[in-house]
Amino acid sequence: MDEPRTLTVDGVALTLVVERKRVKNLNARLRGSTISLSVPYHATRSEIDAAIPDLARTLLRRARARQINGEEDALALARRVAARFPQPPEVHGVAFVTTQRSQWGSYSPSSRTIRLNAVLRPMPRWVLEAVVAHELAHAFHLDHSEAFRTLLQRVCPGTDRADAFLAGVSWLAGNWERLHPVERALLHRSGEEPD
């Protein structure tokens, strides 16, 4: 067994234990914050090193998605929002996913499932409600036409405010590294706005 190593993925510190075994491919398992990697005898160190970041990220995000999907209240929230529609769409499940980068959410009318970007999970409820309302409204209008906007305003009057909130989140995420530490510190305000 090689010396355990530490690595940081998505800002999370992990311990990596590499073990050579009679396996065909790399196999990885995440337990707590330890990744156990079984590698074939013929694999070179550089092959292993090249594979590790993606492997670790996949495992970590999958584990994170499982954690946040353990809660039932997102489904209750989604059903509450659905009930506001003139013809309420059915919602059978809500899943927070860590594989969507460019989308806040989606709704599949065939599986009646809502997928939400995991980034939304800790955000205020009214923001989640607005994203759910937006995605459910697409079950009736595929585009962002006038009819879509009218329906959305009707079931979720706070939709413009939520859009602005999310635009601010995206802006900050994209510019965080460019901010001077003093400016970052200015953003940590106590007395957050209530939900």
Ligand SMILES: [Zn+2]
């Ligand atoms: Zn849309």
